[in-house]
Amino acid sequence: MTVESSAARGTRRGGTENGGDAGRTARAAESPKPAKRATAKAPAKTAAKAPAKRTPAKATKAAKTAKTAEQTGPATPAAPAEPQLVQLLTPEGKRVADAEYDPYVADITAEELRGLYRDMVLTRRFDAEATSLQRQGELGLWASLLGQEAAQIGSGRATRGDDWVFPTYREHGVAWCRGVDPVNLLGMFRGVNHGGWDPNSNNFQLYTIVIGSQTLHATGYAMGITKDGADSAVIAYFGDGASSQGDVNEAFTFSAVYNAPVVFFCQNNQWAISEPTEKQTRVPLYQRASGFGFPGVRVDGNDVLACLAVTKAALARARRGEGPTLVEAFTYRMGAHTTSDDPTRYRSDDERESWEARDPIQRLRVHLEAEGHADEAFFAELEEESEALGRRVREAVRAMPDPDPMAMFEHTYADGHALVDEERAEFAAYQASFEDADVTGKAN
Helix, strand or coil: CCCCCHHHHHHHHCCCCCCCCCCCCCCCCCCCCCCCCCCCCCCCCCCCCCCCCCCHHHHHHHHHHHHHHHHHCCCCCCCCCCCCCECCECCCCCECCCCCCHHHCCCCCHHHHHHHHHHHHHHHHHHHHHHHHHHCCCCCCCCCCCCCHHHHHHHHHHCCCCCEEECCCCCHHHHHHCCCCHHHHHHHHHCCCCCCCCHHHHCECCCCCCCCHHHHHHHHHHHHHHHHCCCCCEEEEEECCHHHCHHHHHHHHHHHHCCCCEEEEEEECCEECCEEHHHCCCCCHHHHHHHHCCCEEEEECCCHHHHHHHHHHHHHHHHCCCCCEEEEEECCCCCCCCCCCCHHHCCCHHHHHHHHCCCHHHHHHHHHHHCCCCCHHHHHHHHHHHHHHHHHHHHHHHCCCCCCHHHHHCCCCCCCCHHHHHHHHHHHHHHHHHHHHHHHHHHC
Protein backbone atom coordinates (compact mmCIF):
# COMPACT_ATOMS: atom_id res chain seq x y z
CA MET A 1 0.00 0.00 0.00
CA THR A 2 1.29 3.46 -0.83
CA VAL A 3 0.38 6.40 1.35
CA GLU A 4 -0.87 9.25 -0.77
CA SER A 5 0.86 12.57 -1.00
CA SER A 6 -0.55 15.45 0.98
CA ALA A 7 -1.76 17.14 -2.19
CA ALA A 8 -3.56 14.00 -3.31
CA ARG A 9 -5.12 13.56 0.11
CA GLY A 10 -6.41 17.12 0.09
CA THR A 11 -8.11 16.49 -3.27
CA ARG A 12 -9.49 13.13 -2.20
CA ARG A 13 -10.80 13.90 1.27
CA GLY A 14 -11.67 17.61 1.54
CA GLY A 15 -13.57 18.76 4.62
CA THR A 16 -12.60 20.42 7.90
CA GLU A 17 -11.07 19.80 11.38
CA ASN A 18 -8.16 19.64 11.99
CA GLY A 19 1.62 -2.77 28.98
CA GLY A 20 1.55 -5.81 26.92
CA ASP A 21 4.06 -6.69 24.25
CA ALA A 22 4.41 -4.68 21.10
CA GLY A 23 2.96 -7.45 19.00
CA ARG A 24 -0.40 -7.49 20.76
CA THR A 25 -2.22 -5.96 17.82
CA ALA A 26 -2.17 -8.18 14.76
CA ARG A 27 -0.57 -6.84 11.61
CA ALA A 28 -3.08 -6.44 8.82
CA ALA A 29 -2.30 -7.27 5.22
CA GLU A 30 -1.20 -4.35 3.09
CA SER A 31 -4.09 -2.73 1.31
CA PRO A 32 -4.06 -2.22 -2.45
CA LYS A 33 -3.29 1.15 -3.89
CA PRO A 34 -6.40 3.31 -3.95
CA ALA A 35 -8.05 3.66 -7.32
CA LYS A 36 -7.72 6.99 -9.06
CA ARG A 37 -10.66 9.23 -8.43
CA ALA A 38 -12.31 11.05 -11.29
CA THR A 39 -11.89 14.79 -11.15
CA ALA A 40 -14.40 17.35 -12.25
CA LYS A 41 -13.88 18.61 -15.78
CA ALA A 42 -12.93 22.21 -16.25
CA PRO A 43 -15.73 24.37 -17.61
CA ALA A 44 -15.69 24.95 -21.34
CA LYS A 45 -14.01 28.14 -22.47
CA THR A 46 -16.38 30.91 -23.42
CA ALA A 47 -15.86 33.28 -26.27
CA ALA A 48 -13.78 36.29 -25.37
CA LYS A 49 -15.82 39.42 -24.82
CA ALA A 50 -14.80 42.78 -26.18
CA PRO A 51 -13.61 45.06 -23.40
CA ALA A 52 -16.23 47.56 -22.27
CA LYS A 53 -15.57 51.20 -22.86
CA ARG A 54 -14.38 53.00 -19.76
CA THR A 55 -16.07 56.25 -18.84
CA PRO A 56 -13.98 59.05 -17.27
CA ALA A 57 -15.52 58.29 -13.86
CA LYS A 58 -14.63 54.61 -14.12
CA ALA A 59 -11.11 55.42 -15.27
CA THR A 60 -10.61 57.71 -12.26
CA LYS A 61 -11.90 55.03 -9.87
CA ALA A 62 -9.61 52.40 -11.41
CA ALA A 63 -6.63 54.72 -11.04
CA LYS A 64 -7.42 55.29 -7.35
CA THR A 65 -7.74 51.53 -6.78
CA ALA A 66 -4.39 50.88 -8.46
CA LYS A 67 -2.73 53.60 -6.40
CA THR A 68 -4.15 52.18 -3.16
CA ALA A 69 -2.91 48.69 -4.05
CA GLU A 70 0.52 50.09 -4.81
CA GLN A 71 0.65 51.76 -1.38
CA THR A 72 -0.64 48.86 0.67
CA GLY A 73 1.07 46.04 -1.23
CA PRO A 74 -0.44 42.70 -2.28
CA ALA A 75 -3.28 41.25 -0.24
CA THR A 76 -2.45 38.56 2.30
CA PRO A 77 -3.24 35.18 0.75
CA ALA A 78 -6.17 33.37 2.30
CA ALA A 79 -5.27 30.42 4.51
CA PRO A 80 -6.02 27.09 2.81
CA ALA A 81 -8.96 25.06 4.04
CA GLU A 82 -7.96 22.45 6.57
CA PRO A 83 -8.25 18.86 5.36
CA GLN A 84 -10.31 16.02 6.70
CA LEU A 85 -8.28 13.91 9.08
CA VAL A 86 -8.20 10.14 9.04
CA GLN A 87 -10.69 8.91 11.60
CA LEU A 88 -11.97 5.42 12.39
CA LEU A 89 -13.72 6.17 15.70
CA THR A 90 -15.82 9.32 16.01
CA PRO A 91 -15.80 11.32 19.28
CA GLU A 92 -19.08 9.53 20.05
CA GLY A 93 -17.34 6.15 19.79
CA LYS A 94 -18.93 5.14 16.50
CA ARG A 95 -16.82 3.07 14.10
CA VAL A 96 -16.61 4.62 10.63
CA ALA A 97 -15.19 3.09 7.48
CA ASP A 98 -12.05 4.15 5.65
CA ALA A 99 -11.18 2.07 2.60
CA GLU A 100 -7.51 3.00 2.74
CA TYR A 101 -6.79 2.28 6.41
CA ASP A 102 -9.42 -0.28 7.42
CA PRO A 103 -7.23 -3.19 6.21
CA TYR A 104 -4.61 -2.34 8.85
CA VAL A 105 -7.07 -2.94 11.70
CA ALA A 106 -9.44 -5.34 9.97
CA ASP A 107 -8.52 -8.30 12.15
CA ILE A 108 -8.24 -6.50 15.49
CA THR A 109 -9.96 -8.48 18.23
CA ALA A 110 -12.06 -7.42 21.21
CA GLU A 111 -9.17 -8.43 23.46
CA GLU A 112 -6.80 -6.18 21.56
CA LEU A 113 -9.24 -3.28 21.78
CA ARG A 114 -9.47 -3.79 25.53
CA GLY A 115 -5.66 -3.87 25.57
CA LEU A 116 -5.50 -0.45 23.88
CA TYR A 117 -7.97 0.90 26.41
CA ARG A 118 -5.94 -0.55 29.29
CA ASP A 119 -2.76 1.01 27.89
CA MET A 120 -4.33 4.46 27.79
CA VAL A 121 -5.87 4.22 31.26
CA LEU A 122 -2.67 3.04 32.94
CA THR A 123 -0.57 5.61 31.09
CA ARG A 124 -2.89 8.40 32.22
CA ARG A 125 -2.80 7.14 35.81
CA PHE A 126 0.97 7.02 35.82
CA ASP A 127 1.12 10.50 34.31
CA ALA A 128 -1.23 11.89 36.97
CA GLU A 129 0.90 10.34 39.73
CA ALA A 130 4.05 11.90 38.28
CA THR A 131 2.37 15.31 38.20
CA SER A 132 1.36 14.94 41.85
CA LEU A 133 4.88 13.87 42.82
CA GLN A 134 6.29 17.00 41.21
CA ARG A 135 3.81 19.20 43.07
CA GLN A 136 4.93 17.51 46.30
CA GLY A 137 8.57 18.29 45.59
CA GLU A 138 9.58 14.74 44.71
CA LEU A 139 10.36 15.59 41.06
CA GLY A 140 12.06 18.66 39.71
CA LEU A 141 9.86 18.85 36.60
CA TRP A 142 7.30 16.82 34.69
CA ALA A 143 5.94 16.99 31.13
CA SER A 144 2.40 15.63 31.12
CA LEU A 145 0.89 13.74 28.18
CA LEU A 146 -2.72 14.27 29.32
CA GLY A 147 -4.95 14.18 26.25
CA GLN A 148 -2.35 12.62 23.96
CA GLU A 149 -2.75 9.00 25.07
CA ALA A 150 -4.37 7.80 21.84
CA ALA A 151 -1.64 9.25 19.63
CA GLN A 152 1.08 7.60 21.70
CA ILE A 153 -0.53 4.23 22.40
CA GLY A 154 -1.86 3.84 18.85
CA SER A 155 1.48 4.63 17.23
CA GLY A 156 3.47 2.76 19.86
CA ARG A 157 1.47 -0.44 19.36
CA ALA A 158 2.01 -0.16 15.60
CA THR A 159 5.76 -0.73 16.01
CA ARG A 160 7.51 -4.09 15.86
CA GLY A 161 10.04 -5.31 18.37
CA ASP A 162 12.93 -4.73 15.97
CA ASP A 163 11.88 -1.16 15.15
CA TRP A 164 13.65 1.75 16.83
CA VAL A 165 11.96 4.64 18.62
CA PHE A 166 13.46 8.11 19.11
CA PRO A 167 11.30 10.08 21.60
CA THR A 168 11.23 13.60 22.96
CA TYR A 169 10.55 14.02 26.70
CA ARG A 170 6.78 13.41 26.67
CA GLU A 171 6.45 9.95 25.10
CA HIS A 172 5.49 8.15 28.31
CA GLY A 173 2.81 6.14 26.50
CA VAL A 174 5.20 5.01 23.79
CA ALA A 175 7.71 4.01 26.48
CA TRP A 176 4.96 1.91 28.07
CA CYS A 177 4.32 0.17 24.75
CA ARG A 178 8.04 -0.57 24.41
CA GLY A 179 8.17 -2.20 27.85
CA VAL A 180 10.04 0.54 29.73
CA ASP A 181 9.13 0.51 33.43
CA PRO A 182 7.36 3.80 34.29
CA VAL A 183 9.55 4.15 37.37
CA ASN A 184 12.61 4.33 35.12
CA LEU A 185 11.15 7.35 33.36
CA LEU A 186 11.14 9.36 36.57
CA GLY A 187 14.80 9.07 37.56
CA MET A 188 15.86 11.84 35.20
CA PHE A 189 13.07 14.15 36.39
CA ARG A 190 14.10 13.47 40.00
CA GLY A 191 17.72 14.16 39.10
CA VAL A 192 19.16 10.80 40.13
CA ASN A 193 20.25 9.53 36.70
CA HIS A 194 20.72 10.52 33.08
CA GLY A 195 17.92 8.38 31.70
CA GLY A 196 17.27 5.27 33.73
CA TRP A 197 17.07 2.57 31.09
CA ASP A 198 19.25 0.88 28.50
CA PRO A 199 18.06 1.94 25.02
CA ASN A 200 19.30 -1.33 23.53
CA SER A 201 17.02 -3.37 25.77
CA ASN A 202 13.80 -2.00 24.26
CA ASN A 203 14.98 -0.25 21.08
CA PHE A 204 13.75 2.91 22.79
CA GLN A 205 16.22 5.76 22.95
CA LEU A 206 16.63 8.00 25.99
CA TYR A 207 14.43 11.07 26.28
CA THR A 208 15.67 14.06 24.29
CA ILE A 209 15.43 17.48 25.89
CA VAL A 210 16.99 19.43 23.00
CA ILE A 211 14.05 20.30 20.76
CA GLY A 212 14.03 18.42 17.46
CA SER A 213 17.52 16.92 17.57
CA GLN A 214 16.19 13.36 17.84
CA THR A 215 14.81 13.55 14.29
CA LEU A 216 18.36 13.77 12.94
CA HIS A 217 19.46 10.90 15.16
CA ALA A 218 16.52 8.83 13.90
CA THR A 219 17.30 9.65 10.28
CA GLY A 220 20.94 8.65 10.66
CA TYR A 221 19.95 5.40 12.34
CA ALA A 222 17.42 4.68 9.60
CA MET A 223 20.08 5.26 6.94
CA GLY A 224 22.23 2.73 8.77
CA ILE A 225 19.41 0.20 8.75
CA THR A 226 19.26 0.51 4.97
CA LYS A 227 22.98 -0.12 4.65
CA ASP A 228 22.64 -3.17 6.92
CA GLY A 229 19.91 -4.57 4.69
CA ALA A 230 17.44 -4.98 7.57
CA ASP A 231 13.67 -4.60 7.10
CA SER A 232 13.02 -2.81 10.38
CA ALA A 233 11.97 0.83 10.57
CA VAL A 234 12.48 3.89 12.76
CA ILE A 235 9.92 6.27 14.22
CA ALA A 236 10.79 9.72 15.56
CA TYR A 237 8.45 11.76 17.76
CA PHE A 238 8.30 15.54 17.99
CA GLY A 239 5.77 18.31 18.54
CA ASP A 240 4.26 21.05 16.42
CA GLY A 241 6.70 23.59 17.85
CA ALA A 242 9.69 21.42 17.01
CA SER A 243 8.58 21.35 13.38
CA SER A 244 9.95 24.90 13.09
CA GLN A 245 13.42 23.79 14.16
CA GLY A 246 16.21 23.54 11.63
CA ASP A 247 17.13 20.05 12.85
CA VAL A 248 13.70 18.73 11.89
CA ASN A 249 13.82 20.23 8.42
CA GLU A 250 17.36 18.92 7.89
CA ALA A 251 16.13 15.47 8.91
CA PHE A 252 13.36 15.75 6.33
CA THR A 253 15.91 16.60 3.65
CA PHE A 254 18.33 13.78 4.46
CA SER A 255 15.61 11.16 4.90
CA ALA A 256 14.04 12.02 1.55
CA VAL A 257 17.32 12.13 -0.38
CA TYR A 258 18.54 8.84 1.11
CA ASN A 259 15.11 7.19 1.13
CA ALA A 260 15.50 6.38 4.81
CA PRO A 261 12.96 4.01 6.43
CA VAL A 262 11.76 6.51 9.03
CA VAL A 263 8.34 7.73 10.14
CA PHE A 264 8.18 11.27 11.50
CA PHE A 265 5.35 11.31 14.03
CA CYS A 266 4.37 14.87 14.90
CA GLN A 267 1.99 15.25 17.82
CA ASN A 268 0.30 18.53 17.00
CA ASN A 269 -1.14 19.38 20.41
CA GLN A 270 -1.96 22.93 19.23
CA TRP A 271 0.46 24.76 21.52
CA ALA A 272 4.26 25.09 21.42
CA ILE A 273 4.36 26.15 25.08
CA SER A 274 2.39 29.43 24.69
CA GLU A 275 2.60 29.75 20.89
CA PRO A 276 -0.43 28.45 18.95
CA THR A 277 0.01 26.39 15.80
CA GLU A 278 -1.04 29.25 13.54
CA LYS A 279 2.11 31.08 14.65
CA GLN A 280 4.17 28.10 13.48
CA THR A 281 2.85 27.50 9.98
CA ARG A 282 0.58 28.87 7.25
CA VAL A 283 -0.43 25.40 6.06
CA PRO A 284 -1.39 22.19 7.89
CA LEU A 285 1.81 20.65 9.23
CA TYR A 286 1.52 17.37 7.33
CA GLN A 287 1.60 19.27 4.03
CA ARG A 288 5.19 20.29 4.69
CA ALA A 289 6.27 16.77 3.71
CA SER A 290 5.38 17.37 0.06
CA GLY A 291 7.97 20.12 -0.14
CA PHE A 292 10.66 17.60 0.78
CA GLY A 293 9.41 14.94 -1.62
CA PHE A 294 7.62 12.44 0.59
CA PRO A 295 4.00 11.93 1.69
CA GLY A 296 2.27 13.30 4.73
CA VAL A 297 -1.01 12.39 6.37
CA ARG A 298 -3.11 13.95 9.12
CA VAL A 299 -4.82 11.61 11.58
CA ASP A 300 -7.23 12.21 14.42
CA GLY A 301 -4.78 12.08 17.32
CA ASN A 302 -7.58 11.33 19.79
CA ASP A 303 -8.61 8.20 17.88
CA VAL A 304 -6.39 5.33 19.01
CA LEU A 305 -7.62 3.02 16.25
CA ALA A 306 -6.84 5.53 13.49
CA CYS A 307 -3.41 6.28 14.96
CA LEU A 308 -2.69 2.56 15.02
CA ALA A 309 -3.75 2.06 11.39
CA VAL A 310 -2.01 5.14 9.95
CA THR A 311 1.25 4.40 11.75
CA LYS A 312 1.20 0.76 10.68
CA ALA A 313 0.71 1.90 7.08
CA ALA A 314 3.60 4.38 7.30
CA LEU A 315 5.93 1.82 8.90
CA ALA A 316 5.00 -0.78 6.27
CA ARG A 317 5.82 1.73 3.57
CA ALA A 318 9.21 2.40 5.17
CA ARG A 319 9.99 -1.32 5.36
CA ARG A 320 9.16 -1.72 1.67
CA GLY A 321 11.93 0.74 0.89
CA GLU A 322 9.61 3.57 -0.12
CA GLY A 323 11.15 6.13 2.22
CA PRO A 324 9.87 8.44 4.94
CA THR A 325 6.35 9.54 5.87
CA LEU A 326 5.19 12.45 8.00
CA VAL A 327 2.25 11.65 10.27
CA GLU A 328 0.56 14.61 11.92
CA ALA A 329 -1.53 13.46 14.88
CA PHE A 330 -4.04 16.25 15.43
CA THR A 331 -4.61 16.27 19.18
CA TYR A 332 -4.58 18.58 22.20
CA ARG A 333 -2.41 19.06 25.25
CA MET A 334 -4.97 19.09 28.07
CA GLY A 335 -2.48 20.06 30.75
CA ALA A 336 0.43 22.44 31.01
CA HIS A 337 3.46 22.22 28.73
CA THR A 338 5.40 21.20 31.84
CA THR A 339 4.73 21.70 35.52
CA SER A 340 6.56 25.04 35.31
CA ASP A 341 3.96 26.37 32.85
CA ASP A 342 0.59 28.05 33.46
CA PRO A 343 -1.64 27.50 30.41
CA THR A 344 -4.45 29.67 31.82
CA ARG A 345 -2.36 32.70 30.86
CA TYR A 346 -2.59 32.02 27.13
CA ARG A 347 -5.58 29.82 26.32
CA SER A 348 -9.26 29.83 27.21
CA ASP A 349 -11.36 27.46 29.26
CA ASP A 350 -13.78 27.14 26.35
CA GLU A 351 -11.01 25.76 24.15
CA ARG A 352 -10.09 23.12 26.69
CA GLU A 353 -13.72 22.15 27.26
CA SER A 354 -14.30 21.67 23.54
CA TRP A 355 -11.41 19.20 23.46
CA GLU A 356 -12.55 17.41 26.61
CA ALA A 357 -15.56 16.28 24.59
CA ARG A 358 -13.12 14.43 22.32
CA ASP A 359 -11.34 12.60 25.14
CA PRO A 360 -9.53 9.57 23.65
CA ILE A 361 -10.16 7.23 26.57
CA GLN A 362 -13.87 7.97 26.86
CA ARG A 363 -14.21 7.56 23.10
CA LEU A 364 -12.90 4.00 23.15
CA ARG A 365 -14.84 3.13 26.30
CA VAL A 366 -18.13 4.11 24.66
CA HIS A 367 -17.21 1.95 21.66
CA LEU A 368 -16.32 -1.03 23.83
CA GLU A 369 -19.59 -0.79 25.75
CA ALA A 370 -21.69 -0.31 22.62
CA GLU A 371 -20.14 -3.36 20.95
CA GLY A 372 -20.36 -5.50 24.08
CA HIS A 373 -16.57 -5.89 24.21
CA ALA A 374 -16.20 -4.90 27.88
CA ASP A 375 -18.36 -5.04 31.00
CA GLU A 376 -18.32 -3.33 34.37
CA ALA A 377 -16.14 -6.06 35.84
CA PHE A 378 -13.42 -5.23 33.32
CA PHE A 379 -13.51 -1.53 34.11
CA ALA A 380 -13.56 -2.14 37.87
CA GLU A 381 -10.59 -4.49 37.68
CA LEU A 382 -8.68 -1.97 35.55
CA GLU A 383 -9.40 0.76 38.10
CA GLU A 384 -7.82 -1.36 40.82
CA GLU A 385 -4.82 -2.07 38.59
CA SER A 386 -4.34 1.63 37.88
CA GLU A 387 -4.40 2.53 41.57
CA ALA A 388 -1.87 -0.19 42.29
CA LEU A 389 0.38 1.25 39.59
CA GLY A 390 0.08 4.69 41.14
CA ARG A 391 1.09 3.38 44.56
CA ARG A 392 4.04 1.45 43.15
CA VAL A 393 5.36 4.47 41.28
CA ARG A 394 4.93 6.76 44.30
CA GLU A 395 6.73 4.41 46.67
CA ALA A 396 9.53 3.67 44.19
CA VAL A 397 10.25 7.33 43.50
CA ARG A 398 10.44 8.23 47.17
CA ALA A 399 12.80 5.32 47.76
CA MET A 400 15.23 6.33 45.00
CA PRO A 401 18.69 6.84 46.56
CA ASP A 402 20.54 10.08 46.02
CA PRO A 403 23.29 9.61 43.44
CA ASP A 404 26.98 10.12 44.05
CA PRO A 405 27.60 13.76 43.02
CA MET A 406 30.78 12.70 41.24
CA ALA A 407 28.78 10.43 38.93
CA MET A 408 27.88 13.38 36.71
CA PHE A 409 31.37 13.26 35.22
CA GLU A 410 31.09 9.61 34.19
CA HIS A 411 30.28 8.51 30.62
CA THR A 412 30.74 12.03 29.26
CA TYR A 413 33.50 10.89 26.88
CA ALA A 414 34.29 7.29 26.01
CA ASP A 415 38.05 7.75 26.45
CA GLY A 416 38.17 10.61 28.91
CA HIS A 417 38.87 14.29 28.35
CA ALA A 418 41.36 16.69 29.94
CA LEU A 419 38.77 19.40 30.59
CA VAL A 420 36.36 16.96 32.24
CA ASP A 421 39.20 15.63 34.38
CA GLU A 422 39.98 19.19 35.47
CA GLU A 423 36.34 19.91 36.30
CA ARG A 424 36.09 16.64 38.24
CA ALA A 425 39.09 17.57 40.37
CA GLU A 426 37.72 21.05 41.08
CA PHE A 427 34.32 19.68 42.06
CA ALA A 428 35.90 17.03 44.30
CA ALA A 429 37.82 19.77 46.11
CA TYR A 430 34.64 21.78 46.47
CA GLN A 431 32.80 18.80 47.96
CA ALA A 432 35.71 18.13 50.34
CA SER A 433 35.49 21.70 51.64
CA PHE A 434 32.13 20.91 53.21
CA GLU A 435 33.60 17.90 54.98
CA ASP A 436 36.43 20.09 56.33
CA ALA A 437 33.88 22.61 57.56
CA ASP A 438 31.95 19.89 59.41
CA VAL A 439 35.13 18.62 61.07
CA THR A 440 36.10 22.18 62.08
CA GLY A 441 32.65 22.84 63.46
CA LYS A 442 32.66 19.68 65.55
CA ALA A 443 36.13 20.48 66.87
CA ASN A 444 34.87 23.82 68.11
